[in-house]
Amino acid sequence: MGILLFLINMGMMSDLKGIxxxxxxTLHLANQISPWLGFILSIILLGMIYNTAVGMLYAFTARLVPAETKRFKLSVIIVGILAFLASFVGFIKLVGTVYPITGYLGFVIIAALIISWVRSKMKKEAVNPELAKF
Structure with missing residues (x-):
């Protein structure tokens, strides 16, 4: 796996102006190597995007509505249509918007975990100073 990532990165670095x-x-590089390779990779990428979208939409909807109900099936259809409409924003714009937001949310979660850990340490120390050492 590491070798494949290394080769992909080296390929991209070899044509920074082109990409x-x-x-x-990676699709751009595959098209430069061979149009057939680009076509095959585009089919693979489409399958990967579809697989991710279906899994994420199912998991998202299952968090909102109990699964295996009529309401769930209707909700999946509605969420799927909304996701399809959101796809018209454009892949680059969508990724450029979603990735930073999830990154900032990650920082918020890390901060919350650190604060929670410090609070629990302080609470242990206040209740029993001997336990706080562990």
């Missing part, structure tokens, strides 16, 4: 502004740099 600049490309939404999918």
């Amino acid at each position: 600049e502004g490309s939404g999918m740099p």
Whole structure:
């Protein structure tokens, strides 16, 4: 796996000007190698995107509505339509918006975990100073 990532990165570094502004740099590189390779990779990428979308939409809807109900099936359809409409924003714009938001949310979660850990340490120390050492 590591070797594959290394080769992909080396391929992208070899053509930085060519992939600049490309939404999918690996697809750009595959098309440069061979149009057939680009076609095959585009089918693979489409399958990966579809697989991720279906799994995420199912998990998202299952958190909101109990699964295996009529309401769930209707909710999946509605969420699927909303996701489909959101896809027209454009892949680059969507990723450029969603990735930073999830990154900032990650920082918030890390901060909350640190605060929670410090509070629990302080609470242990206040209740029993001997337990706080562990």
